[in-house]
Amino acid sequence: MRTVTCAAPVNIAVIKYWGKRDERLILPVNDSISFTLSLDEMYSKTTVSISPTFTEDKFWLNGKEESLENPRIQNCLKEIRRRASKRKLEGSDEDVLNWHVHICSANNFPTAAGLASSAAGYACLVYALGQVYGVEGDLSSIARQGSGSACRSVHGGLVRWYKGEMEDGTDSFARPIAPANHFPNxxxxxxxxxxxxxxxxxxxxxxxxxxxxxxxxxxxxxxxxxxxxxxxxxxxxxxxxxxxxxxxxxxxxxxxxxxxxxxxxxxxxxxxxxxxxxxxxxxxxxxxxxxxxxxxxxxxxxxxxxxxxxxxxxxxxxxxxxxxxxxxxxxxxxxxxxxxxxxxxxxxxxxxxxxxxxxxxxxxxxxxxxxxVGEGPRVLTEDGAHLLDPVSGLPTESGGMA
Amino acid sequence: MRTVTCAAPVNIAVIKYWGKRDERLILPVNDSISFTLSLDEMYSKTTVSISPTFTEDKFWLNGKEESLENPRIQNCLKEIRRRASKRKLEGSDEDVLNWHVHICSANNFPTAAGLASSAAGYACLVYALGQVYGVEGDLSSIARQGSGSACRSVHGGLVRWYKGEMEDGTDSFARPIAPANHFPNxxxxxxxxxxxxxxxxxxxxxxxxxxxxxxxxxxxxxxxxxxxxxxxxxxxxxxxxxxxxxxxxxxxxxxxxxxxxxxxxxxxxxxxxxxxxxxxxxxxxxxxxxxxxxxxxxxxxxxxxxxxxxxxxxxxxxxxxxxxxxxxxxxxxxxxxxxxxxxxxxxxxxxxxxxxxxxxxxxxxxxxxxxxVGEGPRVLTEDGAHLLDPVSGLPTESGGMA
Structure with a gap:
């Protein structure tokens, strides 16, 4: 079994993302710019486990098991696995691509209050999946397919999401444009x-x-x-x-x-x-x-x-x-x-x-x-950080921390 | 002494007047279209008296004497007298142009509630002045100089205010475009x-x-x-x-x-x-x-x-x-x-x-x-309509009817 836990931040747009040019791929009609907020106060936390012993993919959100049918989560999962498989063609342990995945996600702030929880949530999911499957390179265009503005939460500081021109969305990604301390304090x-x-x-x-x-x-x-x-x-x-x-x-x-x-x-x-x-x-x-x-x-x-x-x-x-x-x-x-x-x-x-x-x-x-304002997502290594038990692969008591 | 009392209606724009191209002449940036409302429920009422015995121009609004210094009222008064003088050059009693004027105006609906009271008020003022001085022809461009949207209250039914192109505003006036019963009932x-x-x-x-x-x-x-x-x-x-x-x-x-x-x-x-x-x-x-x-x-x-x-x-x-x-x-x-x-x-x-x-x-x-919806301004001839006493030229008890 491999288990990774990550935290990802909320971001707030200062030039707004409002309107899609492609609803399926989540491609925006305009570029946007955001500030990433500090992980100290508000964050999404996600634990991903993969194991040859899991019999199916499973997903828990804020302590409650949810369907994994959601096409947005499926798109992220599929894209991460696709990228991992590309990479693994040259590597060794191809097996992990056939293992099932358990995902447990939670926010430490109210999800009902319209506080950009889906941006933090999808950024965290994609970042954690990326860690587990060893996917390197740009994760923002994968996060984008979960929730548009999630692509900006993949980086810290001031971030620009380029709308891109291509129909397949491959040039629609987010890049940091200035560090968190650009406007100090x-x-x-x-x-x-x-x-x-x-x-x-x-x-x-x-x-x-x-x-x-x-x-x-x-x-x-x-x-x-x-x-x-x-x-x-x-x-x-x-x-x-x-x-x-x-x-x-x-x-x-x-x-x-x-x-x-x-x-x-x-x-x-x-x-x-x-x-x-x-x-x-x-x-x-x-x-x-x-x-x-x-x-x-x-x-x-x-x-x-x-x-x-x-x-x-x-x-x-x-x-x-x-x-x-x-x-x-x-x-x-x-x-x-x-x-x-x-x-x-x-x-x-x-x-x-x-x-x-x-x-x-x-x-x-x-x-x-x-x-x-603050930095991008990070891997949590401290004791007790995991939301899934590293042995059973099921939610720990803190699995619904919010 | 000549005394005339008129009532004028409120109008509500369905294509909005918002923005002036000339603040002094009150010329709008776009044409607008309005419905004139019935005089049955909401109206401004104005009595105008002119007399050789009045020693100065006077103005009462909702029962309270107000300064006539207001440049918008002055513009209306000046323009009516200018038009009257043009006409009188061919006529007889030029004297009336030198008589002082008493104006008493009141609304039968709350003026504080943002219910287009200035549109009705200025339309009524200009209509009553026009009656007293025998001014014929378009009154909307005079009312416009009191309060822009007042120009539309000079007519009933559906009214269009043409923004005009001329710098002096002479082609910025209102015209009826459909009668009050155009959309019946x-x-x-x-x-x-x-x-x-x-x-x-x-x-x-x-x-x-x-x-x-x-x-x-x-x-x-x-x-x-x-x-x-x-x-x-x-x-x-x-x-x-x-x-x-x-x-x-x-x-x-x-x-x-x-x-x-x-x-x-x-x-x-x-x-x-x-x-x-x-x-x-x-x-x-x-x-x-x-x-x-x-x-x-x-x-x-x-x-x-x-x-x-x-x-x-x-x-x-x-x-x-x-x-x-x-x-x-x-x-x-x-x-x-x-x-x-x-x-x-x-x-x-x-x-x-x-x-x-x-x-x-x-x-x-x-x-x-x-x-x-309803008709444009009209002269009130019924007993007790006047807000100024036809003998003294001072407000009657109903002078502040609202």
């Missing part, structure tokens, strides 16, 4: 909104947008390409202020084309807009003081939760501002309102206090996740 | 949302959109022109189903370009989106039954309140659906929840009941206004 604050509204799933939302929104055609044809170029320039020049403006603009453009769809796809809520507005007010103050490097940017995926990228110098201030503007409404939330990295001091200038009080709406955020 | 339901959020004013919002949204440039250059052509075709062919889809699409495109602005301008709220979603669900049922003439459309101005255009055959059903989905939360609202025309029967199919119950959120709408 950057923090991430995810504002989990207290919003129970059902959303249109990303796959359906993308399809509807591509098929019905005129503005989307313009985004694809002209706008997002220009913004990718500007963003690459801003990254190259380490121009944080431009980076912020471009990130904000692209998030809003994505939600604009969603609103322009028929029927419209609405992901942002009143709370989302309140957080965005707070960030703009905060930035206006920083701009008026000439502190362009203290600007904060927001971006929203297909859900109501804001993801803020915050320079370390103002991270505590931003947490304080959010805490005062959106105070938790009831004790169970209040106890654990700021999750992840603990802020050191919480204090606000009179000016920011008054902005918080003007915008104050208690109970609108469930909690905050305070983390940072 | 049409009803209007305005869903006044229970939303206290401050909005960005229209003038500021338009400016920001034109200056910062890329998608807006596409709307101006390509999209809205195509939609105007399709809408004219749908009107010509009396194709209600196409009319609905185009109205919905244009409202969403306008709010999309607002969302795409920097910072974004957000006018629709969670409640707005809930109403829009309900309409789409309702239409899907009608489409599945082949009842395309029963479709309902929504449109949102720069505020959270939905305006629905509803075929008479399903107006009671739609009122019932709204009432069950968004029941008033407290007795004071419940007593007067449906304002305007009283519905005859309120009942729902099981299918619609279940849709209402799925979406139900009590207290999200303050009240509904149930009205219909």
């Amino acid at each position: 950057l923090r991430v604050i995810i504002c989990v909104a207290n919003d129970g509204r059902k959303k249109t799933g990303s796959t359906e939302g993308m399809r509807r947008t591509v098929q019905t929104s005129r503005l989307m055609q313009y985004r694809i044809r002209e706008s997002v390409g220009l913004r990718i170029d500007s963003m690459m320039q801003a990254i190259k020049e380490k121009n944080w202020s431009a980076f912020c403006d471009l990130t904000i603009a692209d998030s809003n453009e994505m939600h604009a084309v969603c609103q322009d769809s028929f029927p419209p796809c609405i992901y942002m809520s009143d709370t989302s807009h309140a957080v965005a507005s707070l960030v703009h007010q905060y930035n206006e103050i920083q701009i008026s003081k000439g502190n362009l490097n203290n600007k904060v940017c927001y971006t929203f995926d297909a859900g109501p939760n804001a993801c803020l990228f915050v320079p370390g110098a103002v991270a505590n201030e931003m947490l304080s501002l959010l805490l005062r503007t959106f105070p938790p409404s009831s004790p169970p939330n209040a106890d654990n309102f700021i999750r992840g990295m603990k802020p050191q001091t919480l204090s606000l200038s009179k000016e920011l206090e008054s902005i918080a009080d003007e915008n104050a709406q208690s109970g609108r955020l469930k909690y905050l996740i305070h983390t940072k | 049409l009803r209007v339901i305005i869903c006044v949302a229970n939303d206290g959020r401050k909005k960005t004013g229209s003038t500021e919002g338009m400016r920001r959109t034109v200056q910062t949204s890329r998608l807006m440039q596409y709307r101006i250059r390509e999209s809205v022109g195509l939609r105007i052509d399709s809408m004219m075709q749908a009107i010509k062919e009396k194709n209600w189903s196409a009319f609905c889809d185009l109205t919905i699409a244009d409202s969403n495109e306008m709010h999309a370009v607002c969302q795409d602005s920097f910072p974004p301008c957000i006018y629709m709220s969670d409640t707005s989106h809930a109403v829009a979603s309900l309409v789409h669900q309702y239409n899907e049922i009608q489409i599945s039954k082949g009842n395309l003439n029963n479709k309902v459309c929504y449109t949102f101005d720069a505020g959270p309140n939905a305006c629905l255009f509803v075929p008479g055959a399903v107006a009671n059903e739609m009122l019932s659906l709204l009432l069950r989905t968004f029941p008033p939360s407290s007795p004071p609202n419940a007593d007067n929840f449906i304002r305007g025309m009283k519905p005859q029967t309120l009942s729902l199919s099981k299918e619609l009941e279940s849709i209402a119950d799925e979406n139900a959120q009590s207290g999200r709408l303050k009240y509904l206004i149930h009205t219909k």
Whole structure:
């Protein structure tokens, strides 16, 4: 039996992936750029075991056995085995390709909250499979076939997913474009909104947008390409202020084309807009003081939760501002309102206090996740890391860690 | 002394006016099309008196004396007097041009709720001034200089405002394109949302959109022109189903370009989106039954309140659906929840009941206004119509009727 356990990170796009040019191969209509988040706070963990004694392929997700029929998982598995077989033709132990596989996967963060869990999950699956089967080279184009944005979680730091031009998708892969410390000491604050509204799933939302929104055609044809170029320039020049403006603009453009769809796809809520507005007010103050490097940017995926990228110098201030503007409404939330990295001091200038009080709406955020940008997936070797028992190949007690 | 009292209607754009090419002359970046609403439920009323005994121009709005310094009112007054003087050169009583004017204006509906009160107000002002000074011909281009969309309230039924090409704005005026009964027996339901959020004013919002949204440039250059052509075709062919889809699409495109602005301008709220979603669900049922003439459309101005255009055959059903989905939360609202025309029967199919119950959120709408489409401004001659005393020229007790 071979057993490998890996962790893979969440990534958050700053130039959005929205719309497929090929639904089966998961090929996007435009390039996208993302930040990979630190493994310290949020990660998917996957254990893969292969053994000649297993009688069938099996899969457990968050402690529950699931069907392996899912074509997206099958595509990843098939592609990894195909690559392994190519490699093994020159090698020795071809047998492992005929062994069955057990996969156990779990997230340490809520999967229901729209927090890019499928990106981390598929990146982790493919990375772990790659380790077990000894597959080298680019894994991003395999992860892409599990969940588009998963291809970006295969790398750390700033990552670009090239849409590619080929019909077979072979040139649609992700590459790191800058390391995690490119903008030094950057923090991430995810504002989990207290919003129970059902959303249109990303796959359906993308399809509807591509098929019905005129503005989307313009985004694809002209706008997002220009913004990718500007963003690459801003990254190259380490121009944080431009980076912020471009990130904000692209998030809003994505939600604009969603609103322009028929029927419209609405992901942002009143709370989302309140957080965005707070960030703009905060930035206006920083701009008026000439502190362009203290600007904060927001971006929203297909859900109501804001993801803020915050320079370390103002991270505590931003947490304080959010805490005062959106105070938790009831004790169970209040106890654990700021999750992840603990802020050191919480204090606000009179000016920011008054902005918080003007915008104050208690109970609108469930909690905050305070983390940072980080590296790509890694193999976990510490004791007790495995989610599958190395002897039985069945889930351990921690198999459903979330 | 000459005294005239007029009433003018609200109009609701189905192809939106959003963005000026000239801020001073109020010239729009695109043509727009609107429905004029009935004077029965919502109107502005204005009395204009001129007299050789008045010592200065005076203005009262909703019972309160206001400054006449407002350049928009001044522009209207100046332009009416200029046209009157042209005409009077051939006539007799030139004196009246030197008389001072008293203006008293009031709305019978809330001015704070974003219900197109300035459109009705300026249309009424210009219409009443035109009557007093005996000005004939097109009044829409004068009303336009008070408030852009006021130019459309000068006519009844379906009205098109041509953006014009000339720099001086002389070819930017409104013309009726179909009578009020063009789509027979049409009803209007305005869903006044229970939303206290401050909005960005229209003038500021338009400016920001034109200056910062890329998608807006596409709307101006390509999209809205195509939609105007399709809408004219749908009107010509009396194709209600196409009319609905185009109205919905244009409202969403306008709010999309607002969302795409920097910072974004957000006018629709969670409640707005809930109403829009309900309409789409309702239409899907009608489409599945082949009842395309029963479709309902929504449109949102720069505020959270939905305006629905509803075929008479399903107006009671739609009122019932709204009432069950968004029941008033407290007795004071419940007593007067449906304002305007009283519905005859309120009942729902099981299918619609279940849709209402799925979406139900009590207290999200303050009240509904149930009205219909209608005619343009008219002179009021009935006893007690005047808001200014015909002897003193000062406001009567009903001067602040709202």
